[in-house]
Amino acid sequence: MSADNLKVNIKALSREERRRKFNEMGLPAYRETQLFSRICKGALGFDECREFSLKLREDLKERFSWEGARVELVQKSSDGTMKFLLEMPGGDKCEAVLMRYSYGNTLCISTQVGCRMGCSFCASTLGGLKRQLAGWEMLDELIACGRHSGLEISRVVLLGSGEPFDNYDELCEFLSLVHDPEGLNLSYRNITVSTCGLIPQMERFAEDFPQVNLAVSLHAASQEEREAIMPIAKVYPLSDLLKACRLHAERTGRRVSYEFALIEGKNDDEGTAKRLAALLKGSLCHVNLIPLNPVEETGLSGSGQRTASRFMRILEAEGIAVTLRRSLGRDIDAACGQLRNKHI
Ligand code: SF4
Numbered sequence: 001m002s003a004d005n006l007k008v009n010i011k012a013l014s015r016e017e018r019r020r021k022f023n024e025m026g027l028p029a030y031r032e033t034q035l036f037s038r039i040c041k042g043a044l045g046f047d048e049c050r051e052f053s054l055k056l057r058e059d060l061k062e063r064f065s066w067e068g069a070r071v072e073l074v075q076k077s078s079d080g081t082m083k084f085l086l087e088m089p090g091g092d093k094c095e096a097v098l099m100r101y102s103y104g105n106t107l108c109i110s111t112q113v114g115c116r117m118g119c120s121f122c123a124s125t126l127g128g129l130k131r132q133l134a135g136w137e138m139l140d141e142l143i144a145c146g147r148h149s150g151l152e153i154s155r156v157v158l159l160g161s162g163e164p165f166d167n168y169d170e171l172c173e174f175l176s177l178v179h180d181p182e183g184l185n186l187s188y189r190n191i192t193v194s195t196c197g198l199i200p201q202m203e204r205f206a207e208d209f210p211q212v213n214l215a216v217s218l219h220a221a222s223q224e225e226r227e228a229i230m231p232i233a234k235v236y237p238l239s240d241l242l243k244a245c246r247l248h249a250e251r252t253g254r255r256v257s258y259e260f261a262l263i264e265g266k267n268d269d270e271g272t273a274k275r276l277a278a279l280l281k282g283s284l285c286h287v288n289l290i291p292l293n294p295v296e297e298t299g300l301s302g303s304g305q306r307t308a309s310r311f312m313r314i315l316e317a318e319g320i321a322v323t324l325r326r327s328l329g330r331d332i333d334a335a336c337g338q339l340r341n342k343h344i
């Protein structure tokens with residue numbers, strides 16, 4: 001084991017813990033602020049902390065290691081989407097996807113290594129949950145992808161591998177870190193957390209982070225259909241989930257987004273669209289229709305343009321706010337979990 005392995009990773013400490021350690025070393029609190037700011041700007045080690053004297057950098061190197069997310073592989077799509085395979089401390093791999101929109105660059109990050117929710121259309125869950133990601137590691141995904149791409153990332157969605165509410169405390173830590181004015185200072189309004197429907201955590205979240213956008217992965221318009229593709233529906237039935245979403249919108253004054261992956265021949269017919277419209281009519285919401293990115297391992301593929309447009313028109317006719325999104329990155333391993341599965 002190298003001496004570095006025995007040292008405490010400076011990036012893995014909370015800001016409070018770091019201040020305490022610095023205090024023990026006789027350093028003023030502003031030194032921690034400078035360090036946090038450098039971490040958020042993508043510094044790769046103490047040598048890039050130029051406000052520190054050479055002596056202080058050496059002292060810090062003696063006591064602490066500097067480890068974080070490392071970009072191992074990048075796939076670039078012809079539509080500008082970039083998919084990153086990241087190696088996390090300890091060697092686990094996770095993914096992040098950078099999407100280029102006219103209103104800014106959005107990064108979709110992972111909250112867990114793998115996932116235990118078992119959705120039938122998703123590559124992330126095929127090997128189960130390997131481990132939780134810490135809040136600082138989620139932040140580091142953002143920092144590493146920003147540094148590697150050289151692009152400014154103005155929005156974050158937590159929709160990548162993992163169920164954010166299955167890792168609630170670390171999710172909260174991430175949100176506090178990414179919003180910190182001494183770091184990236186990202187507005188809560190530019191962050192979206194997506195869940196497959198863990199109702200108790202949804203209720204807590206409305207209290208803890210009312211300004212963060214909530215997206216719910218729905219993907220079906222009846223209890224029976226949802227249960228068939230999303231096992232979580234057996235624990236939290238669709239009717240309870242929709243009630244919780246309405247309550248969330250009431251409490252926060254913010255509309256809930258529903259993600260609906262259109263799967264060819266499974267959930268893209270006229271009847272499903274009509275049932276969905278009936279379920280959502282009158283609620284403060286927005287539906288995002290996204291033709292599923294094909295996942296080789298499951299044999300499922302996304303609906304064609306005509307079918308997707310018909311589905312959208314049915315919802316529109318019932319007064320539901322709906323957007324048909326392009327499935328970005330079709331020429332790369334864009335589906336959630338796909339790239340990681342090829343590299344573990
Ligand atoms: S869709 Fe989301 S919640 Fe479902 S298995 Fe995949 S990562 Fe997990």
